[in-house]
Amino acid sequence: MREPSSLRYNASLTVDLAILTIRGERLNVLLIERGKPPFPGRLALPGGFVLDDEDLDRAAARELWEETGIGEGLHMEQLRTYAAPGRDPRGRVASVAYLAIAPDLPVPVAGTDAAAARWVPVGEEGELAFDHGDILGDAVERARAKLEYSPLATAFCREPFTIADLRSVYEVVWGVRVDPRNFHRKVTGVDDFIVATGERRSLPTGRPAALYRRGRAELLYPPMMRPGRPDEVAS
Amino acid sequence: MREPSSLRYNASLTVDLAILTIRGERLNVLLIERGKPPFPGRLALPGGFVLDDEDLDRAAARELWEETGIGEGLHMEQLRTYAAPGRDPRGRVASVAYLAIAPDLPVPVAGTDAAAARWVPVGEEGELAFDHGDILGDAVERARAKLEYSPLATAFCREPFTIADLRSVYEVVWGVRVDPRNFHRKVTGVDDFIVATGERRSLPTGRPAALYRRGRAELLYPPMMRPGRPDEVAS
DNA sequence: ACAAAAGTGTTCCTCATACACCCATGT
DNA sequence: ACATGGGTGTATGAGGAACACTTTTGT
Numbered sequence: 101m102r103e104p105s106s107l108r109y110n111a112s113l114t115v116d117l118a119i120l121t122i123r124g125e126r127l128n129v130l131l132i133e134r135g136k137p138p139f140p141g142r143l144a145l146p147g148g149f150v151l152d153d154e155d156l157d158r159a160a161a162r163e164l165w166e167e168t169g170i171g172e173g174l175h176m177e178q179l180r181t182y183a184a185p186g187r188d189p190r191g192r193v194a195s196v197a198y199l200a201i202a203p204d205l206p207v208p209v210a211g212t213d214a215a216a217a218r219w220v221p222v223g224e225e226g227e228l229a230f231d232h233g234d235i236l237g238d239a240v241e242r243a244r245a246k247l248e249y250s251p252l253a254t255a256f257c258r259e260p261f262t263i264a265d266l267r268s269v270y271e272v273v274w275g276v277r278v279d280p281r282n283f284h285r286k287v288t289g290v291d292d293f294i295v296a297t298g299e300r301r302s303l304p305t306g307r308p309a310a311l312y313r314r315g316r317a318e319l320l321y322p323p324m325m326r327p328g329r330p331d332e333v334a335s
Numbered sequence: 336m337r338e339p340s341s342l343r344y345n346a347s348l349t350v351d352l353a354i355l356t357i358r359g360e361r362l363n364v365l366l367i368e369r370g371k372p373p374f375p376g377r378l379a380l381p382g383g384f385v386l387d388d389e390d391l392d393r394a395a396a397r398e399l400w401e402e403t404g405i406g407e408g409l410h411m412e413q414l415r416t417y418a419a420p421g422r423d424p425r426g427r428v429a430s431v432a433y434l435a436i437a438p439d440l441p442v443p444v445a446g447t448d449a450a451a452a453r454w455v456p457v458g459e460e461g462e463l464a465f466d467h468g469d470i471l472g473d474a475v476e477r478a479r480a481k482l483e484y485s486p487l488a489t490a491f492c493r494e495p496f497t498i499a500d501l502r503s504v505y506e507v508v509w510g511v512r513v514d515p516r517n518f519h520r521k522v523t524g525v526d527d528f529i530v531a532t533g534e535r536r537s538l539p540t541g542r543p544a545a546l547y548r549r550g551r552a553e554l555l556y557p558p559m560m561r562p563g564r565p566d567e568v569a570s
Numbered sequence: 571a572c573a574a575a576a577g578t579g580t581t582c583c584t585c586a587t588a589c590a591c592c593c594a595t596g597t
Numbered sequence: 598a599c600a601t602g603g604g605t606g607t608a609t610g611a612g613g614a615a616c617a618c619t620t621t622t623g624t
Contacts, residue, residue, distance in 0.1 A: 110387065150418070185390060194429055196418070514589085516589080540596060541594080542603040
């Protein structure tokens with residue numbers, strides 16, 4: 101009883117995107133306001149159906165383009181799949197969720213489709229359509245975890261960036277303060293995490309900061325460490 | 336153009352299981368030999384279609400039961416979803432892959448379905464059907480990574496177990512030697528990773544070892560550390 | 571000169587590693 | 598007694614946390 105003799109389609113395959121960025125010292129997510137049922141008027145993650153000749157990564161990239169106008173050079177990874185029987189009242193919908201990380205964008209680009217798309221600070225999104233609240237929660241948790249051992253933080257920064265820019269990413273996403281001095285030493289000590297351009301950027305005040313680009317490292321060793329974990333365990 | 340006005344099914348939703356265990360100092364995976372096309376005669380991961388009223392976790396648990404006769408108490412987690420257009424010649428099949436970890440089982444239980452199921456050492460499985468080779472590779476990589484920061488290793492052990500049993504899991508899955516003395520101290524130092532039963536187990540020779548059960552910890556702090564990583568980076 | 575941000579040096583402490591050594595059992 | 602595996606103590610070194618201090622700019 102493993103398979104029916106002929107292949108019957110029993111689900112609708114979709115991708116949904118949790119697109120995160122940092123705006124004004126807050127982690128933000130791109131949401132659209134739904135027009136039609138189900139959940140009319142509710143906010144939802146952008147997404148849509150996978151086309152017949154597309155693989156999942158390509159479908160996610162296409163949706164990203166349609167919703168935001170962003171094309172290339174964006175971190176994107178599959179998160180997990182949500183397919184509880186009742187999650188869409190219209191029938192069985194399997195949603196493959198993607199996590200995308202964008203640098204601060206000028207404004208939610210009004211794509212062909214995305215008139216109603218807007219950035220919303222994480223935590224102020226209210227009740228989302230479908231199970232998109234769960235998806236968003238998992239996406240944020242994944243992003244927080246991956247800052248530790250991967251160069252994901254650089255995906256939030258427009259190049260070139262300063263070490264202070266990068267530090268701000270950690271502070272905003274983790275919601276903690278990070279010592280600038282130790283952070284500087286740490287981040288410059290990890291091989292190929294960031295590479296200096298040789299240029300400098302001057303702010304209204306203070307010593308100009310060296311500018312960097314993303315390095316080739318895909319795994320940070322030693323990892324950046326999220327403070328507070330020992331206390332959580334101890335308590 | 337986000338949605339068709341009515342919901343049309345465009346894919347077949349399945350689950351595939353990478354069930355790992357340790358047999359004879361080797362990491363093994365449960366594979367079945369396919370009878371019918373596509374890929375007749377090839378080895379494949381066990382799996383099957385998700386039923387209309389099932390969520391994914393439940394479908395995976397049901398397949399596990401049908402293939403191995405194992406019911407409860409097994410670690411199981413969603414890995415990721417594979418849905419490349421050509422992966423099944425019969426049409427669009429979205430396979431949600433699961434990673435399952437089992438203690439050494441007496442023998443591949445001949446379930447109602449699984450006459451052809453057998454344990455195969457990882458690395459000796461040859462060319463698998465569909466893209467199951469990729470799935471298995473991702474599953475092994477996930478297992479290796481999760482040993483570091485989660486109590487996953489205990490899922491390979493039948494309770495109660497000794498610290499040497501647990502150490503053997505790390506040695507086999509990582510393919511490295513671990514110092515028994517330091518491992519002992521480390522593992523007993525992590526809060527709620529393992530809890531002593533008070534009993535002891537005598538081997539044919541040597542001092543009897545204390546017996547333990549899984550603790551309540553879901554995250555190890557500090558993490559167990561996989562040796563060799565600094566060298567990989569440095570080289 | 572001063573404020574402010576960038577970046578360096580130093581101290582202390584935790585923890586990983588290596589390994590000498592002791593403990594408890596079966597033969 | 599001795600072989601064998603279980604378990605403890607201790608020295609060394611790498612790296613994280615805290616923070617004093619120096620550098621480089623704009624005003």
